[in-house]
Structure formats: structure tokens, C-alpha cells
Amino acid sequence: MIDKIKKLRITAYKDSTYASDKKIGKFPNGADNPFYVLINPTSFSINHKIEYNNQIPVGGTTGESQHSKSLPPSLQLEFLFDGTGVTELNSGNTLINKIKNKKPFAKTAVLDQIANFYIATGTYDGKIHKPYNVTVNWGEFEYQGVLSEFTIDYKLFNNDGTPLRAIGKATFVGAVSQELEAARLKKSSPDLTHKRTVQDGDTLPLMTERIYGDSKYYLEVAKINGLINFRQLKPGQELFFPPIEKIS
Incomplete structure (x- = not known):
């Protein structure tokens, strides 16, 4: 299609x-x-x-x-x-x-x-x-x-x-x-816990890049959210991105 x-x-x-x-x-x-x-x-x-x-x-x-x-x-x-x-x-x-x-x-x-x-x-x-x-x-x-x-x-x-x-x-x-x-600066801070809803076309490395400024943490984020297959995110799915010091 x-x-x-x-x-x-x-x-x-x-x-x-x-x-x-x-x-x-x-x-x-x-x-x-x-x-x-x-x-x-x-x-x-x-x-x-x-x-x-x-x-x-x-x-x-x-x-x-x-x-x-x-x-x-x-x-x-x-x-x-x-x-x-x-x-x-x-x-x-x-x-x-x-x-x-x-x-x-x-x-x-x-x-x-x-x-x-x-x-x-x-x-x-x-x-x-x-x-x-x-x-x-x-x-x-x-x-x-x-x-x-x-x-x-x-x-x-x-x-x-x-x-x-x-x-x-x-x-x-x-x-x-x-x-x-000011709200954006606070929302984008890697030192805060973020809750995000998956949108059509989102990938875990892309979402991790947006929040932490680096996609290298995507495996840790997958583990925290219990994702077995992080390559198949579903639109509407909610994911948690913890403070960066907790996954470093």
C-alpha cells in the first residue's frame, strides 16, 4: 500500500x-x-x-x-x-x-x-x-x-x-x-521523566534522540518499558523515558 x-x-x-x-x-x-x-x-x-x-x-x-x-x-x-x-x-x-x-x-x-x-x-x-x-x-x-x-x-x-x-x-x-x-525547555530536559505517545512513523531511536539528544539510549529505554520488539512500535502506545542518569 x-x-x-x-x-x-x-x-x-x-x-x-x-x-x-x-x-x-x-x-x-x-x-x-x-x-x-x-x-x-x-x-x-x-x-x-x-x-x-x-x-x-x-x-x-x-x-x-x-x-x-x-x-x-x-x-x-x-x-x-x-x-x-x-x-x-x-x-x-x-x-x-x-x-x-x-x-x-x-x-x-x-x-x-x-x-x-x-x-x-x-x-x-x-x-x-x-x-x-x-x-x-x-x-x-x-x-x-x-x-x-x-x-x-x-x-x-x-x-x-x-x-x-x-x-x-x-x-x-x-x-x-x-x-x-520556558515550558519547552523544561519539557526537553534529559533530567526529567518523560511520557510520550507513539505517533505514526515514530521509532524508538528517533524518540530517544528527541528527548536525550542521543539515540544510543534506546536499548535501555526498551528494557525499562518491557519492549520485546522495539522495532514495531504501535501508534497510540505510551512509553516512559526516565532521567538520563538512571539509564547511563
């Missing part, structure tokens, strides 16, 4: 706590939250930036660099917005589309996709007096922040000038509340 392709999704929240009760229900235009891309990106990049104060003594050409601040990591993504219909399921099979009562692919598809993306990420919401905070999820990858820049390159047009294809270049800046960051 071939696994279904997971689409990148963007979920909007009212603030940087990303709490479930702060999740946006529906967007002002009636679209559902989260927003799913039609075509997954071919790549993404994370940028880490550290600023230094460079003090050069009089008459010198170089000096000691003193740490000033570490900026939140930024995320760069490129999205392909397609309005030709070639990416739609059964796009070229008229009979199947008729049986499924599928509507023809709209000429405004590109504009609609871009509008929905920007509503989810960059449009000012008068109720909270700012754009939404978002989580970007794609498989195991998760990023939390706000949209800081969005550029659209239109590449293909219909006879009437309607865009048929466009590339959106988005930059997100990390934004997490101090309370959430």
Missing part, C-alpha cells in the same frame, strides 16, 4: 502561545483553518543569525567580537500556485470527473490560492490587531512564527491575462511566547 502524500499545512492562531483555544476557527473569507498547499515545496531553508559587536581599537584593523544577540531562526519557503488543473486528481479524465461530479478547475484558482494563503498568514485581523501567528507542519517538521515577507512571481497567463501559475516566496520569523519557551 502506497502512503498518502502529506500536504504541508499552515495553522493560524491568535497569539504566540499556540494554545488549542487560540486556534482560529474559520478565516474571514469562510475558508477552513488550517490552510493546505496544493503542491508541496521542493525544498525549504532555515536561517540562523547571531549578531556581534565588533570593537576595533584605535589604529587597529581587527578586534574581538562580542556576542550581542541571537535572533530567532527564520524559515524560507517557495510555493507553486497552479491554476492549470494539471495537479488536480484525475485532471485529464473527463469521464471520472463527470462521475464524481467534479467541477471544472476555476480560472481564478491561482488568485484564490494566493488569497487564502495570505489570509492565513499575513492579513491584518482587526479583532486581534495583527496578522495571525502560524505553525507550519510538513511530516515531522514543525515551525512556529509569523510571516515577515511574501513575494509573488507570476509565470504563466491565460489569454485574458488571468494568472495560471505563480511562485510565492515566503519568509517566516520565529515567534514563541516566553511562557511556551
Whole structure:
């Protein structure tokens, strides 16, 4: 059985706590939250930036660099917005589309996709007096922040000038509340006992790497949890990861 392709999704929240009760229900235009891309990106990049104060003594050409601040990591993504219909399921099979009562692919598809993306990420919401905070999820990858820049390159047009294809270049800046960051630091501490629920695709070495920063403890974790075959974890299964000093 071939696994279904997971689409990148963007979920909007009212603030940087990303709490479930702060999740946006529906967007002002009636679209559902989260927003799913039609075509997954071919790549993404994370940028880490550290600023230094460079003090050069009089008459010198170089000096000691003193740490000033570490900026939140930024995320760069490129999205392909397609309005030709070639990416739609059964796009070229008229009979199947008729049986499924599928509507023809709209000429405004590109504009609609871009509008929905920007509503989810960059449009000012008068109720909270700012754009939404978002989580970007794609498989195991998760990023939390706000949209800081969005550029659209239109590449293909219909006879009437309607865009048929466009590339959106988005930059997100990390934004997490101090309370959430403090909770994360405590939660990720290897000196505490952790209880985790196995998710689809999880492996014991991978889960051990996340908690302890090293996968080498997975055999000890297997023994503590009484796992006979640690290679066959079941989604929903609960595992305990003790403080690192107890398994070292």
C-alpha cells in the first residue's frame, strides 16, 4: 500500500502561545483553518543569525567580537500556485470527473490560492490587531512564527491575462511566547521523566534522540518499558523515558 502524500499545512492562531483555544476557527473569507498547499515545496531553508559587536581599537584593523544577540531562526519557503488543473486528481479524465461530479478547475484558482494563503498568514485581523501567528507542519517538521515577507512571481497567463501559475516566496520569523519557551525547555530536559505517545512513523531511536539528544539510549529505554520488539512500535502506545542518569 502506497502512503498518502502529506500536504504541508499552515495553522493560524491568535497569539504566540499556540494554545488549542487560540486556534482560529474559520478565516474571514469562510475558508477552513488550517490552510493546505496544493503542491508541496521542493525544498525549504532555515536561517540562523547571531549578531556581534565588533570593537576595533584605535589604529587597529581587527578586534574581538562580542556576542550581542541571537535572533530567532527564520524559515524560507517557495510555493507553486497552479491554476492549470494539471495537479488536480484525475485532471485529464473527463469521464471520472463527470462521475464524481467534479467541477471544472476555476480560472481564478491561482488568485484564490494566493488569497487564502495570505489570509492565513499575513492579513491584518482587526479583532486581534495583527496578522495571525502560524505553525507550519510538513511530516515531522514543525515551525512556529509569523510571516515577515511574501513575494509573488507570476509565470504563466491565460489569454485574458488571468494568472495560471505563480511562485510565492515566503519568509517566516520565529515567534514563541516566553511562557511556551520556558515550558519547552523544561519539557526537553534529559533530567526529567518523560511520557510520550507513539505517533505514526515514530521509532524508538528517533524518540530517544528527541528527548536525550542521543539515540544510543534506546536499548535501555526498551528494557525499562518491557519492549520485546522495539522495532514495531504501535501508534497510540505510551512509553516512559526516565532521567538520563538512571539509564547511563
